Amino acid sequence: MDFSIKTIDAKSASTAHKAIKTGCIVVGVYENKKLSAAAAGLDKSGDIAAALKSGDITGKAGTSLLLRKLADVAAERVLLVGLGEEAAAVSEKAYNLAVQAAARTLAGLGANDAVIALPEVKDRDLGWSIRSTVVAFRESIFRADGLKSKKDTSTSGVKKVAIAVAATDATAAKNALAQSVALANGMDLTKELGNLPPNFCTPTHLANTAKKIATDYKMVAEVLDRKQIQALKMGSFLSVTNGTVEPPKFIVLKHNGGKVKDAPVVLVGKGITFDSGGISLKAGAGMDEMKYDMGGAASVLGTMRAIGEMKLKLNVIAVIPTCENMPSGSATRPGDIVTSMSGQTIEILNTDAEGRLILCDALTYAERFKPAAVVDVATLTGACVTSLGHHNSGLFTRHDEAHDQLAAELLAAGKQTGDTAWRMPIEEAYNEQLKSNFADMANIGGPAGGSITAACFLERYTKKYTWAHLDIAGTAWKSGAAKGSTGRPVPLLTTFLINRAG
Template sequence: MDFSIKTFDAKSTVNTSKTGCVVVGVFENKKLSAAATALDKKGEISAALKSGDISGKAGSSLLLRNLSEVAAERVLLVGLGEEAVSISEKAYVQAAQAAARNLATLGASDAIIALPAVAGRDTAWSVRSTVVAFRESIFRTDSLKSKKSAVSTGVKKVAVAVSAADAAGAKVVLAQSIALANGIDLTKQLGDLPPNICTPSYLANTAKTIATDYKMTVEVLERKQLQALKMNSFLSVTNGSEEPPKFIVLKHMGGKAKDAPTVLVGKGITFDSGGISLKPGAGMDEMKYDMGGAASVLGTMRAIGEMKLKLNVIAVIPTCENMPSGKATRPGDIVTSMSGQTIEILNTDAEGRLILCDALTYVERLKPAAVVDVATLTGACVTSLGHHNTGLFTRHDDTHDKLAAELLAAGKQTGDTAWRMPIEEAYNEQLKSNFADMANIGGPAGGSITAACFLERFTKAYTWAHLDIAGTAWKSGAAKGSTGRPVPLLTTFLMNRAG
């Protein structure tokens, strides 16, 4: 799908634009948006509203043809909800989604999206939301089916209407939005792939492709190198699997040479059986999504690479399988992490923290400005926050509060929201072990918090935050599939840092 910016001024108005379809908004109280009013020369749109042909509820729609004194062949009305000074974010997104669904079925080749502003949001937000909504509508999951679904023959060219004053900035934002959508798509594609295809080696090759395409550098550490680094916690998770582990370091050095990098660490368990602490069979297929952290970090790196973001960013991805076998790590085993701290493994299904702790120790050598780890870490986070907010954990001091505020703000900018959870010394009591420096689980109470407290022990040398995406990285049921989160949050966080 091709996107562009369409500029309107006193001479070029929405009703004089020749296009296959123009999309405008209407409200529940029978009122019209400014663009709809401009098209309503003979009262045909008002009549449709009054007749009840469209309710105006957010996401509702009605297609009209051959309106009087309108150059467009079709006019698509989309509901914006209750009339207000400006519409809500949710209503805008629902309207954009409704437009995408309808335009996919039309015979027109092009369309103009002319929706009103959102309260507290600028043109950049509208452009990004439109692009992401439309790309979501055409994302396909049938790449491995022997018979593919029919390809839509609908609208292929979409122009977003902006004022002349906003045109220059909108074009920059449009390119960034397309890059973001490409990163989201990559994350979703990786997540949806089956674990017999998306192996640690596949993720490593994906990182190499990104490096080649966007002039980054990449290094993939193999088992012998990991042994030399004494990453025994990471390696303990790989013991039961035939798939070789990989440790990916992907560098986008778009900033000044002396600038400290922002580091993203992504959990890459390409399949999590639970190991000897075997998971229940029902729903275990969804454990292919346990590499959601790695996928989102790779998607983010692709996005900022396409943007040529002027910031130093390094992705660090420990990736392996967690499988049961005669060689698998047992409950009760004790391992020595790269940091020298010893860990009693009480549950082999709490493996994400075991690979992340060595990665978090490794990143010290990168002298980071800040580190954000991203992981489908705990079912407890789903219990706490459901599927709406990602869990955000970090220490409580001025530096870490600032990092938390940056991440929360990026989430609010994009609708890819997070909620800050506590990290307190009291929770560390649950990680005590009689035989090692710590246990790898702290019991069911506050499970997402004790997991974050475990990781925090390996991050004392730098500014750090942890994102638990177990509830937001994928959907189950009829809508099963990767969501692409938190690529919007991470990408916007980095864009904001780049200024």
């Protein structure tokens, strides 16, 4: 789908929409039977007002009605979308419902092109509206049927979408559109990786994906194999790989978009391409969804692709430890003790708490980059889903000035994009649950506060830099009829980096 910006001269805005030649123009109407400015400009015949008055469309947010061949309107079709109650500006929720309704309708039309002419959103800039529009339309055409022998039936739909803006906003709109398309491309990559079955999306596949991103966007990729990982003394990471024949990989991908001496932001992504639980075997029901346990790695790769396409002027490094967690005669056992790259020893009480075992060595490795900040991203705990459901990712970090600032940046990026997070506590009291009689720490702290003790475990490996942890176990994928990767938290991470680049 191609996106573009259509400029409207402010002096003739009230009538300019009538002259736009397109397969379909999308305008808004309100619940109190009022028309948006663009809709009013099209309604010389009174057909739009009559449709509202008759109840053919209520104006409720997300409703829609298609009209054809309106008098004195150059567009072949006019699509009315509900914007909810009339106000000085449309709410975020109403706008999102409106563009989602437009995307669904246009996906089934015979028109080749369309123009979106919707009003501004309350307390949001033009860039927000453009990003929301692009993401909604790209979501409507995303397909996950690549491995089906017979593809799902889909209509041709609209191929070109233009977003109408005032001529004075043209430059800002074009910049926002370029970023929005790059973001959508990154989300698509994350969804594609997440949805692939684990016999396709292996650690080697993730490594090859990183190499392709490096080639396409002039980054630097380094992939370490088992012998190199052993040389780094990553005993914790390697313990998770003991039960599988699939070779582990340690991926480092560098985007050198900033000044040479600028400290980088490091993104660390958990890449368990299939998690059986190991010897602490998971229940069979729903285990197929453990292909999504590389959601952190997928979102970091999607973010790197997005900022590469944007040519973001910031130094960013992705660090991805990736492997399978499988049971076998050689698998790590509950009760085993391993030594991490940091030299700290870990008593493994549960082999299904493996994400933290690969992340702790990656977090130690990140020290060598002298980072400005490190953010790790992981489908880490079911406890986070219990705490926050599927709406917010869990955000954990220490409480001091630097970490509070990092948390504020991440939370703000989440609110900007609707890819929200909620800050959870990290307190010394929770570390009591990680005590071991035989090692420096245990890898689990019991069922109480499970997402918090997992974060406390990781925190022990981040003392030398500013760090945050995102637990995306509840937000990285959906189950049931809508089963599939969501592409989160690519919007949060990408916007966080854009804001950092200034």
